[in-house]
Amino acid sequence: MADCPHTIGVEFGTRIIEVAGQKIKLQIWDTAGQERFRAVTRSYYRGAAGALMVYDITRRSTYNHLSSWLTDARNLTNPNTVIFLIGNKADLDAQRDVTYEEAKQFAEENGLMFVEASAKTGENVEEAFLETAKKIYQNIQDGSLDLNAAESGVQHKPTQPGRTNLNSDSQPNRDNCSC
Amino acid sequence: MEDVLSEVCSSEDLKVFEKKYNDELVKGLVSSTTQFEYACFLVRSRYPADIQRGVVLLEELYKRPEEIGKRDYVFYLAIGNARLKEYQTALNYLKGLLRVEPGNRQVQELETGAAIAGGAILGVGALIGLGMALAKK
Ligand SMILES: Nc1nc2c(ncn2[C@@H]2O[C@H](COP(=O)(O)OP(=O)(O)OP(=O)(O)O)[C@@H](O)[C@H]2O)c(=O)[nH]1
Numbered sequence: 001m002a003d004c005p006h007t008i009g010v011e012f013g014t015r016i017i018e019v020a021g022q023k024i025k026l027q028i029w030d031t032a033g034q035e036r037f038r039a040v041t042r043s044y045y046r047g048a049a050g051a052l053m054v055y056d057i058t059r060r061s062t063y064n065h066l067s068s069w070l071t072d073a074r075n076l077t078n079p080n081t082v083i084f085l086i087g088n089k090a091d092l093d094a095q096r097d098v099t100y101e102e103a104k105q106f107a108e109e110n111g112l113m114f115v116e117a118s119a120k121t122g123e124n125v126e127e128a129f130l131e132t133a134k135k136i137y138q139n140i141q142d143g144s145l146d147l148n149a150a151e152s153g154v155q156h157k158p159t160q161p162g163r164t165n166l167n168s169d170s171q172p173n174r175d176n177c178s179c
Numbered sequence: 180m181e182d183v184l185s186e187v188c189s190s191e192d193l194k195v196f197e198k199k200y201n202d203e204l205v206k207g208l209v210s211s212t213t214q215f216e217y218a219c220f221l222v223r224s225r226y227p228a229d230i231q232r233g234v235v236l237l238e239e240l241y242k243r244p245e246e247i248g249k250r251d252y253v254f255y256l257a258i259g260n261a262r263l264k265e266y267q268t269a270l271n272y273l274k275g276l277l278r279v280e281p282g283n284r285q286v287q288e289l290e291t292g293a294a295i296a297g298g299a300i301l302g303v304g305a306l307i308g309l310g311m312a313l314a315k316k
């Protein structure tokens with residue numbers, strides 16, 4: 001893998017996926033993980049329909065910091081924001097420093113979805129975004145996410161039937177690093 | 180809210196960091212962190228006067244010796260200038276960054292965005308010029 005420079009502030013991306021036969025445009029904000037950007041990246045949480053919180057399974061310190069990222073994510077988003085915990089670098093199993101079971105338990109205790117993935121091999125990357133979108137869609141269907149609330153992070157586009165916009169804030173990093 | 184050149188920050192956020200900056204200014208020493216944070220929000224303001232002020236603060240930070248985050252200042256200088264429609268200045272900053280980090284996708288994308296936006300403006304200018312030339316005949 002080539003050298004991957006630190007994200008500066010936030011990087012924007014979009015992706016169109018399909019959930020239950022509906023086209024959904026995901027607006028993805030990949031926020032910088034470096035401490036110096038914390039104040040800037042915080043301002044992107046508001047209005048996120050989902051958040052992907054990524055740690056590195058080979059570096060325990062990234063796992064230990066999760067609760068502080070989670071506090072931010074909870075405090076700054078609405079109660080229905082879907083939070084997905086992702087253990088990245090699953091390809092480096094030999095260097096693993098955090099067990100699957102431990103992280104799974106942390107996720108359950110905090111009501112987070114959880115998967116281990118690898119941005120390098122692509123394992124579970126697409127799935128994580130798709131599962132997040134499905135969960136958000138489900139919240140809309142069962143009425144727990146109010147589309148009229150300004151901060152829902154979801155926009156229905158009546159001019160284009162079947163097109164829904166979801167904002168998904170991913171931090172500390174987007175797990176589909178193309179580097 | 181779709182990209183770095185069009186999204187705007189909330190005025191509440193801007194006020195929070197303006198206050199933090201002013202509080203330190205009164206005490207006589209503004210930390211790099213505080214100045215950078217304030218500048219990042221200024222650059223994302225909907226008002227050109229704020230963006231201009233953000234650019235000035237970033238230029239000042241960049242000149243400080245022994246700063247570690249120069250690439251971050253340069254990138255935000257590019258964003259600020261592009262948002263002020265100073266596309267050539269923005270592109271020059273981005274070229275400088277790409278010389279150090281040739282493969283940086285985030286920088287490449289902003290370069291493309293600024294080049295297209297700058298090109299679009301040039302295109303309009305050319306059309307107006309053509310219109311004038313025709314009108315004079
Ligand atoms: N082996 C392996 N390396 C990875 C994987 N994902 C990322 N990396 C490497 O880990 C390093 C950091 O990845 P980044 O994507 O830049 O991390 P980040 O969290 O976005 O960092 P910031 O942009 O500062 O927030 C880079 O050198 C990547 O090449 C992975 O799944 N497997």
Ligand SMILES: [Mg+2]
Pocket residue numbers: 005006007030031032033173174
């Ligand atoms: Mg990154």
